[in-house]
Amino acid sequence: MWVQIAILVASYILQRALAPKPKQxxxxxxxxxxxxxxxxxxxxxxxxxxxxxxSWMVLTVGNYRTKPIRVKGSKK
Known part of the structure; x- marks a missing residue:
């Protein structure tokens, strides 16, 4: 039984290590x-x-952000 668990853990580690990394x-x-x-x-x-x-059109476009919004947590 311990051999099967070791094989399962080893196969999981190999799967995570060899999986292709997604690009950002x-x-x-x-x-x-x-x-x-x-x-x-x-x-x-x-x-x-x-x-x-x-027909419709856009006259202005405002508040366009180029930096990601990062929130550390809620503040009281």
Whole structure:
């Protein structure tokens, strides 16, 4: 019985050691995001509330972060 447990532990260690390591994903750049922007000379309307429109656009994009958010824990 101890031999079987030793083989099981050895095979687990070999499996973890020989497994391929996943690569870290590349951070998204601002140019990679496709925003629908308005064309030059196109009428820009401001809608307050909810309304259905034929087309929509993004006038501004704010608070774009390039550094990861790291939280050490909750503070009281």
């Amino acid at each position: 994903p590349k951070a998204t750049a601002f140019a990679d995001i496709d925003f629908p922007l308005c064309k030059e000379g196109e009428e820009i309307t401001a809608v307050f509330g909810q309304k259905w429109t034929k």
